[in-house]
Amino acid sequence: MHLEGSCHCGAVRFSLEAQSPVPFMHCHCSICRKTAGSGGYAVNLGGHANTLKVRGEKNLGLYHAVMREPGQRATRSKAERRFCLKCGSPLWLWDPRWPELVHPHASAIDTPLPKPPEVVEAALEFAASWVDVPQGPGHVHCATWPNESLEEWHVRHGLLDGGSEERR
Numbered sequence: 001m002h003l004e005g006s007c008h009c010g011a012v013r014f015s016l017e018a019q020s021p022v023p024f025m026h027c028h029c030s031i032c033r034k035t036a037g038s039g040g041y042a043v044n045l046g047g048h049a050n051t052l053k054v055r056g057e058k059n060l061g062l063y064h065a066v067m068r069e070p071g072q073r074a075t076r077s078k079a080e081r082r083f084c085l086k087c088g089s090p091l092w093l094w095d096p097r098w099p100e101l102v103h104p105h106a107s108a109i110d111t112p113l114p115k116p117p118e119v120v121e122a123a124l125e126f127a128a129s130w131v132d133v134p135q136g137p138g139h140v141h142c143a144t145w146p147n148e149s150l151e152e153w154h155v156r157h158g159l160l161d162g163g164s165e166e167r168r
């Protein structure tokens, strides 16, 4: 599925082809909350890194998250979190350990996205106390992250590439 995205001020615009465009994954981890967590969580999508096209690249900020575990030395995440230097909008994550993937934040996408048939509330052990985590049918709760990848979830629900094959 072709996705167009932008930051709030418009200094950065981007597009990509996404095999995992359904916004079903709410990540409640502390990194997502602080860097992208409008509702206390970020909503992660999956696309093909080699299709990512960016306009306004000079306005891109780069953040490597610093992770501090009690009793351990702080470590720097290899993942590259990109945001707009002018307005601060979180845009996407790219990780050299999975270089073929890029993970745009659903919040930055302007293309209408398919509505998820179920939502996975992930990383709940890191959720802030004030977050009202949605419960009930259609909400899967996960203390950390599911074993299933974003792409495997899409295959299981017949929604790979947004389910375009069924629409054709």
Ligand SMILES: [Zn+2]
Residues within 6 Å of the ligand: 007, 008, 009, 010, 011, 012, 084, 085, 086, 087, 088, 089
């Ligand atoms: Zn901006």
Ligand SMILES: [Zn+2]
Residues within 6 Å of the ligand: 027, 028, 029, 030, 031, 032, 033, 042, 123
């Ligand atoms: Zn997260």
